[in-house]
Amino acid sequence: MPKDENSGILIYAQITRERYIHTVFFELVEKARTLSQKLGGVDVSAVIFANPQNIEGAKSAFNNMGVNKVYFFDNEKLETYSTDLYSTLLVDLVKRTKPEILLIGATNQGRDLAPRISSELHTGLTADCVDLDINENGLLAATRPTFGGQLMATILCKKYPQMATIRPNVFKVHNVDAYTDTEFVEQSTQLIENIESNVELLEFRKTVENVINDLDNAEIIVAGGMGLKNKKGFELLKQFADKIGGSVGATRAAVEAGLAPQSTQIGQTGKTVHPKLYIACGISGAIQHTVGMDSSDYIIAINNDKNAPIFDIADTGIVGDVFEIIPKYLEL
Numbered sequence: 510m511p512k513d514e515n516s517g518i519l520i521y522a523q524i525t526r527e528r529y530i531h532t533v534f535f536e537l538v539e540k541a542r543t544l545s546q547k548l549g550g551v552d553v554s555a556v557i558f559a560n561p562q563n564i565e566g567a568k569s570a571f572n573n574m575g576v577n578k579v580y581f582f583d584n585e586k587l588e589t590y591s592t593d594l595y596s597t598l599l600v601d602l603v604k605r606t607k608p609e610i611l612l613i614g615a616t617n618q619g620r621d622l623a624p625r626i627s628s629e630l631h632t633g634l635t636a637d638c639v640d641l642d643i644n645e646n647g648l649l650a651a652t653r654p655t656f657g658g659q660l661m662a663t664i665l666c667k668k669y670p671q672m673a674t675i676r677p678n679v680f681k682v683h684n685v686d687a688y689t690d691t692e693f694v695e696q697s698t699q700l701i702e703n704i705e706s707n708v709e710l711l712e713f714r715k716t717v718e719n720v721i722n723d724l725d726n727a728e729i730i731v732a733g734g735m736g737l738k739n740k741k742g743f744e745l746l747k748q749f750a751d752k753i754g755g756s757v758g759a760t761r762a763a764v765e766a767g768l769a770p771q772s773t774q775i776g777q778t779g780k781t782v783h784p785k786l787y788i789a790c791g792i793s794g795a796i797q798h799t800v801g802m803d804s805s806d807y808i809i810a811i812n813n814d815k816n817a818p819i820f821d822i823a824d825t826g827i828v829g830d831v832f833e834i835i836p837k838y839l840e841l
Contacts, residue, residue: 515669517552518545519608521599522579523618524559526713530570532725533614536680540641541612542575551609552577556602558595560588568693575689580606584698590618591706596625601700608670610649615674623674633666635673639781641798649673654777654800676781677725679804691785724775728785729755732775732802735762736791736812736831743769746790749835756781758764760798763776776801790831794819811835 518541523531534555541553555576560583571579582598603611603626613619615637627634630677635651639661643652649671655662666672724730731750733743743757752759759769761776775782776798787805792798794810794817802808803822810823814829820826827834 515609516605517554517606517608518548518612519554519556519603519611519670521611521613521619521622522555522557523614523616524557530557531614531616531677532682533616533619533675533677534679535682536576537614537675538574538576538684540680541610542673544610544641544643544649547569548609548647554578554580554606554608556582556599558579558582558587558598559592560585561698566604571691573689574691576691577689578692578694580694580696582696582698584701586701587698589710591708592621592625593704593706593708594701595622596629597700597704598696598698600626600629602696603670605752609671611670613674615671615676619674623672627672630668630670630672630768632668632670633664634671635664635666638673638675639679641673641675654796678781681783681804696762724758724773724780724782725758727756727782729753729768729788730758730775730782730786730802730805731755731788731790732758732760732792733769733790733831734760734792734798735766735768736793737763738791739767740768742791742832745832745835748839752839755784755786755788758802760792760795789819790835792819793817 515575520537520541522534525531542602545551545553553576559581580602586594586688613623635653638651638653640652646649646663650663650665651673652661652663699841722773731746737743747757758771758775759773761778763769763772763773764774779801781801783804785806787802787808789810791812799822808823809825810819811827811831811834812819815828
């Protein structure tokens with residue numbers, strides 16, 4: 510697999526609807542700096558799409574992050590995400606700058622954008638990764654769950670750029686200043702002047718569930734599994750979470766059983782979280798769930814089965830009935 514002139518790491522910096530850069534970008538930058546050192550100190554660059562009203566605010570987010578260069582596309586047509594417009598410009602940028610690695614956060618937007626880009630570039634894409642490394646041959650080794658979460662597979666890409674999407678919250682940000690004289694390079698948007706997007710956004714509604722149950726930034730999460738039996742069990746969990754200032758999470762099985770909303774799902778097919786405290790209530794500990802929470806700083810497990818796999822990763826285990834233990838804490 511000839512490398513040719515490909516060099517450096519390019520990261521897609523998603524600007525959210527609220528006009529800030531998605532937190533997964535900062536996680537990827539920190540990881541990319543580690544990968545860069547293993548590649549001999551190659552440049553770490555970023556690309557953003559914005560409109561003239563918010564580009565200056567977006568630039569300030571790159572201070573002391575260790576990003577060597579930021580490519581930015583500045584056009585009114587880019588204010589709302591468009592697969593057609595964004596992919597056209599990003600594919601052209603990659604062809605011109607020739608990075609050896611392209612990283613995109615596995616957000617809803619990233620999961621839509623990355624396959625289109627990899628297809629246009631005729632390169633591979635390892636999706637929904639939970640770890641990244643550089644192997645002995647200098648290739649990106651991207652690790653993701655496979656076989657229903659039963660195994661972890663490390664995948665190599667045969668072509669450049671080597672692409673991967675990475676789940677939010679799998680890499681921690683340590684807030685270490687990495688001063689770099691970042692160069693901002695404006696890119697032409699001429700390619701999209703005559704392109705009309707095939708999809709038009711008519712309205713965006715954020716559900717109340719997503720607003721009140723923000724697992725991405727929660728420091729305390731109280732999660733429930735099938736051991737909670739019914740919706741009343743999750744109502745009890747919500748009372749407990751409210752009392753200790755936490756958010757409610759759930760396993761896939763609990764969500765599919767209708768005990769909790771899909772927005773609370775944690776695990777391989779849900780969210781990845783790393784709160785300071787994770788309290789697993791009535792959760793057996795199948796790898797499909799633990800892959801989404803095992804990086805939590807401290808894990809407490811409550812389960813009436815002393816042999817439940819969740820105890821293998823828990824810092825503190827309580828063998829007992831959730832319906833007896835949680836009410837006692839609520840009385841305190």
